[in-house]
Amino acid sequence: MLSPVYIENSLLFTNTLVMLAVGLTLTYMTTKVPNFAHGSLAMVGAYALFTLAAVVFGKELASFRIGKPLGLGFAAAFLGGALAGLLEYLLVLRPLGRRGSTPLGLMISTLGVDLILIGVLNIYADILRGMNPVTGTARDWRLKAYVLQKVAGLSLGLWLSFGILVGSLLALYLLLTRTRFGIAMRASIENPALAQVLGVNVDMVNMVSWVLAGGLAGLAGGMMAFAERLNPATGSIEVVAVFAASIVGGLNSLAGAVVGGYVVGLSETILTKLVGDLIGVDLVAYKRAVPLIFIIVTLLVAPEGLMGIEWRRSLSRLARRLTKTGRR
């Protein structure tokens, strides 16, 4: 059956998925690019955190305590991810867009960015290994101390993970609904040409969306270190699940990305375990196939995602059909 540790790990994984899906959806909404490098942006953040923790503070990750190192670590994660996101937009996507590249070309270029980031991070990890005197590693690391430490019955990592997630989502919500810039951003998502005519700097909006998406991905990379062992390539493995979460949410709604993230994440972890126990097969080994099933089913059945379905109408239609067959 489900052990508390398994549930905690599932939630830790799902929270990072939600965080990543929100960023992926944000850049898709503003610039219409499906960013395959999103997972690797998270790893940029994770390695920024690792650099601070293991090299600058010189602490062993197991004894890494809450406080200044962790706060600065996550700040570095945000900044690292944001910088990488901004550079991806400024150096690759904007020039390509101005040269009239097709949507497919833009998508392929993000695959290229992903590969470059994987290579650069691996090189960085090789160099770090030599610089890190305490642990002597730069691969397969995780912030395990936070998962072991308990606060009010739950692990500290889980509290932090929820705290960072809720805090970021709240900040994003306030930015988009309560500030002039946020409203301009929503306007340019809705209709870029019209927003431009009304004096919105659409290019600035796009840049900010890439900074925010990169920053959120960076934080997610840090959070991922609570959930699993990290390598430079971890992000590009997880990116399939992130796409699944965004697609289930419809790829055009941030709230949808949150819902999609929880649906996909919890299905991949908890549902596979429960169903596997029920039918007596170890399905957990196949859990990474779950996002694929979600992608295919969503795109073929409800391509607009969960947020695109008119729930009231479909439910009443279903109810009508059920009562009709009942009468027969």
Next chain:
Amino acid sequence: MAALSEIPLIGVLFTPGLWFWVGIYAVITLSLNLEAGLTGIPNFGRHLAVIMGAVAGATVPGYLGLLLLPQSYKAEIASVAGLKLQNVTLGLYASDYNSAVATELTKYYTSHPGVSFAVFLATVVAAAVLGALVGAAAAYPAARLREDYLAITLLAAGEAALIIFYNAGFMGGTQGLTVPNALAWLDRVFGFLGPQAHMASSLAIVALLAALVYAYMELLVRSPAGRLLKGVRENDVAAEALGKDTARIRLKTLMMGSAIAAVAGAVFIMWTLGWIATTYNRVSWTFWPWAMMILGGAGNNLGVLVGAFILASARQLITFNKDLLARFVPFDPVWLDPIILGVIIILVLMVRPQGLLPEKTTYPLPRDLLRRLAKKHGAPDEVRPTEKAALD
């Protein structure tokens, strides 16, 4: 050959291994060109078909071989593995005794070239059928989804297949398999080369395959069917208005392309004689072929060959000069491999999106011959734009 391959830096260009890689990538990239370059289906799940082919390449020579294996060889396996003869069953192939089984099967194939040739043919056919099946399955989303969604779906499908076969018991699970040599019949022909015989026979097979696929693709682009594929790519609404069933054309294209890629996957296993699922990742078998196609020129078969040659060589050059590079850099030089791939993809998209050899109009016959034929059948003289300007 041996002397040339000892040249520093570029010696790898003279090794047969490099040419095997060029050949296998040429086949896979040509199959991608059929789908993405000519017909405009962005198949980001090329590795899915390659995996299916590799599965055929890893299972057919083992399981079919065990079915055909005479008792005397089975007794040999039993004695090596310390089992009773009746315990030598099909399940033994993907067990701890995998390498003993594979060794014995290879011996059997070597002494019975006819059997090994039949197994080889069965493997190729099985790979093509499996490939065509996944191609047909991919046609379902391809008929319904926008190109970026389709790309995500097919990419995810490939990843899922990788996970499933990585955990599949009959494929040896995470341990992988040692595969018996289905090319033993050809190795005998090249027996005079000694230890290089297997390399030579693999190279011969891949060269034959690449030549066949290239000839097929060239005939295709010159035929009405090739022009139809380009028509579907450029404007499928117009093609449909002319009475063409675009869904069916996409289905056929995906089946054909995936079957070709799957055969390449099977041939790759015949060379390496080992299966481990993680080899068939998206970077090696989807992104590299895409980069080769974009670099060479999507839609142009010769360009695709050029792209495959350049990038396969670049990759082998890094691997070959790894130790040399490692002296100058404080990291493992293999990480240059993804960086170079990524930079090439982005640079080509920015600087020369049409590729080194852009797609050209293909004529069914040489142009002069066409012109003469047109004249013979009473067509009016073609007025060239410059002449027309002079007349005005």
